[in-house]
Amino acid sequence: MILVESWLLAMFNLFFCSLQPLALGIFDKDVDDELAESTPSLYPALAREHMFFSWSYILKWLCDGVLDGLALFFVIFYTVAKWDELYPYRSASLEDYGTLFFMMVLLLLNLRIAAVMTCYTAISVSVIAFGFIAIPTLMMVYSAVPHILGSNWGVNIAMELMGTNKFWMLMFFSVGVFVVYGMAVNTYIALFWPWANGGAAMRAAWRSPYRLEYKQRMKQRG
DSSP states (O other), X not given: OTTTOHHHHIIIIIIIXXXXXXXXXXXXXXXXXHHHHHOTTHHHHHXXXXXXXXXXXXXXXXXXXHHHHHHHHXXXXXXXXXXXXXXXXXXXXXXXXXXXXXXXXXXXXXXXXHHHOSSOOHHHHHHHHIIIIIHHHHHHHHHHOXXXXXXXXXXXXXXXXXXXXXXXXXXXXXXXXXXXXXXXXHHHHHHHOGGGOHHHHHHHHHTOHHHHHHHHHHHHHO
């Protein structure tokens, strides 16, 4: 679909799918301010473990994206692309399962970002809420406009899809992919490679006796 719909390509790849990673990379904190001040010795240990810049973790994210994309693609191809819900006598159009695939990817992306965020701020929560609420709404608005600087290949597609039971079943399937694969892999890493999981390390650092000693010293000074 992106080959025939340049506006949809721009909306999904350059706008919708970029907000969540940007919010995670810019506004999320690996170490809370109070924790960094109370336990300054935390930095050298984390640097030696490459916890906050790990090529293996980056590769893991890339592999997750490939596997998630393949799972969604093949499910859509064998459940939607073979026939059209609105016109059963013909195969589904590229716009139908193209839009469906992108919306499933967006849902999966929003769930992943919401799960891996360490320090929630008003900005990051707003971006995640925008992903869950505003993006489907904007898709419906875009679907209702027949011409945007040219022909709109996706006109009426989003509204038609949201009116079918199969659309919501596949949205539920996206949530299942996140739970069965995404959460399972992250839980496995937290259990067997805790040094490669920043969130678990931060929770342990909050309970560190060094931090408690720091707080006691600060109270005595005050």
